Amino acid sequence: MVPYSSSLSVCPARCVSLLSVAVMDGEAPKAGVSWDSGTLAAVDRLRIERADSPTPGLVEGTEPGAGQKSAMFVHVQSFEDLTAEAVEEARRKAELEKSEGECSEELKVLVTEKTLEERCNHNISTESRSKEEDVSSEEWRSHRKHVFVLSEAGKPIYTRYGTEEALSSTMGVMMALVSFVEAKKNIIRSIHADGCNVVFLTKSPLVLVGVSQSCQSDRELLRELHYIYYQIVSLLTLTQLNHIFQLKQNYDLRRLLAGSEYLTDNLLHRLDRDPALLLSAVTRPDVVSASLQAAKAKSLVFSILLAGDRLITLVKKKDQFLHHIDLHLVFNLVGSSSSFREGEAWTPICLPKFNMEGFFHAHISYLEPASELCLILVSTDREDFFNMSECKQRFLERLSKRSAYLAMKEALKCPSYPVAQVGIPELRHFLYKSKSSGLYTSPEFPMVYQSDEEKERLMGLYQNLHSHMHHPNRPLRTFYRCGETENLLAWVTSGFELYLCFSPLGTKALAVSAVTKLLKWIRKEEDRLFILSPLTY
């Protein structure tokens, strides 16, 4: 295969290549990765206390799905754990000095890249950026969820709806509120009105504000803002961000991010629809890691194989961990653009949970033009394009030799299943996550939840359950809600998390028996649900 363009690996175009891959896929991509579940809670405490289980003697690591390879995906500190993060970063700094050294250079490139916007404009999907809205209209106000990003000088950087220009005074007020409370050595968290809440997140040099008109809890909204923050960092690195605002406090960051808004839009879209985001889970275990493992190179840190919206395998350098937030940002990048299909792309990418300060360089390519399978090779060396390209070839050769490729493609054909397969009457939908392996499974959305509105409503219900179960001060073991439109059951043990949705006709007795039956079914179907069983050499 001919490299995308050797010029892509040359300096100025590197950031551009990332920012200009802007053609959106029509369909909403599903995420494969998500948050660490016990985000705010004391995880250790919960582990100890949550000892009960539907099957006696079931301990962590033996629940259905636990048998799947777990080492491939390691949960690092969750995002709120900022002190730990700082320590981690310091440790990694040394290792990544090389890429860090490039940052200042890259910054220059970026700052002088005045024509960036023009270059990107033709690529931006107009559909996704229907921003020309009257920001004083009822229509604008009634959007279910607003997200704003601004600089500490109060300059608008991003708004989900409407234009930044029209909202500059609103964002100015937001910044004023943040600084006023800060001046009293305090931190603003949120504002509440009936059925509406505004959540603030200050992440110097950025301020993020989310407004929810649904009943989303502050905690849920906050984790989404964190995601958006990392999305922006992944494009620029924190070092660059800080540097830019140190040089010019009221710098208009939109100049650098122009053309990348679709990534944020897309991410927000995923956050609203994808159950995987709620659980810290991925849908696929290790399959072809052996082949990937063999295709190694000195500077190669991570090899990631995706199938559309799902992770197939991830191979990492010894002692390195890829946080699921980073992985999800990679998903979002790949899933948000179809231009990666055109050949081999070579793009700088910052993985903020790994290192906020520097860029990695990612080789992104699909295994076959029409295939769902996308390979991402993350390297520390910006001159490594040809090396990575060669790695990919080696991987393909090995894969085809062992006929694993065919088997994998076969399995990918039927990734989802209807809930009826489980054979539990009145059961409409469920989410199951094995805690030790971090894998999750969930059937297709049933007919009742097919519309976007209903899908989001169901997700909202799950989010609410999740929020109750993982309350930082008073977590719960079981939650059962019986309402007029559906009955819901949530169950968290040391081994798994289970969320079930029944028709309103389902009784409590049915719900209880459904849990046992479903767990049995999941264990039986384990190999298929968590897709392929690992191949061996």
Place this chain on the structure above:
Amino acid sequence: MLMISPRMASGVQEKQYTPSLLSFFVYNPTFGPQEGEEEKKILFYHPSDVEKNEKIRNVGLCEAIVQFTRTFCPTRPAKSLHTQKNRQFFFEPENNFWTVMVVRNPMIEKPSKDGKPPTTEYQEEEVLDTVYSAVLKECYSMYKLFNGTFGRAMEAGGVELLTQKLEKFFYRYLQTLHLQSCDLLDVFGGISFFPLDKMTYLKIQSFVNRVEESLSLIKYTAFLYNDQLIWSGLEQDDMRILYKYLTTSLFPRHSEPELAGRDSPLRPEVAGNLLHYGRFLTGPANLKDPEAKFRFPKIFVSAEGGYEELHLIVYKAMSAAACFMISASVELTREFCEQLDGLVGPQLTLLASDICEQFTINRRISGPEKEPQFKFIYFNHMNLAEKSTIHMRKTASVCLTSVHPDLMKILGDINCDFARVDEDEEIIVKAMTDYWVVGKKSDQRELYVILNQKNANLIEVNEEVKRLCATQFNNIFFLD
């Protein structure tokens, strides 16, 4: 309130602070529109010793928050602001008059080693918005009960009179707030009704009719027994706040001396009337005293097209209390009070012992009391009826609950969930401590049950609650 946590045993002394009132203020943004006149907006500020500019800044923040929230929901005003250290609650009871209450989050102070200053950790998820929003609203309702609306004071004497009234009322009232013991019952603000058989109920009704007929000055009457309401002629919302005043302020003030024992100096002088046990809780302490003053507290209740001002006479005999309300335009004299005492005293004494007897019989019939496996709170939005077996006794100073505060907060969380949708719902949760908590909302009624059956499963818990509904509530809840 400061509590020393049990962890001190491990050698590290931690100090735990419960939520407390940081400040409370009333402002009207239209009163000082010019720059430099911002102080005029502030009508009341507690604590009063806060520096002027600081007051102005804090009011300014509230104005900004309210204004900013309108960007997103013009019809629904801001209700609270969460910050790391505190929560602020906003309430606009009358057009442009804002009341604000700032509550400090509970915190844990941990001493650090090497002589550094202790670190403070704020517990940001502990305070429930619904509870303190309700407390703030109640502050206003209580002010209004004794002073009428803010607007009324403005009409009568302008800003000067209003600030005087606010100062006088809130200075004392805020001291009686006990924020650390507020919970779901404050959200409901309900009335506990005394369960009674038909015969006794009719006796009470005819008593009320007789008194109102003989003393035609009386406009409204309310009858209570054991701090529980039996009969009221007032509008529900007026009775709700009057009930709150009676049960958390007036009655406890008078019952504490009674409990003090015969020889205690606290014990009130017996009026010397051996025919009955009746006495005035408001107004004259002793009718025989030639110096006695016949002044009663004035209250404001809703009337056609506005409010009416009334004298509040509270008269008590043993456990029975009758409230008589008379138009404030009438001057109450010694003769009237003697007439009332002579008429009501003997009858009320008799009625009180009747009710007591009936109550004891009923209790005997229902069998010996076993320590039940459950505790519950019930509230009916239609008649404000509330019942709690969780709260032992609610006095002015303490609210004793028999369950862990975390469980009370889970009840609060469930209540918030119920408030979000206007449909019948049921929620059953199992806490980390293995307690089960059940919440049911059906047709304006809410029931919360805490079950101490650690090994029960969902189905057994459901059966248990069904039994409870059948015995205690005549199957009000049908939702399965």
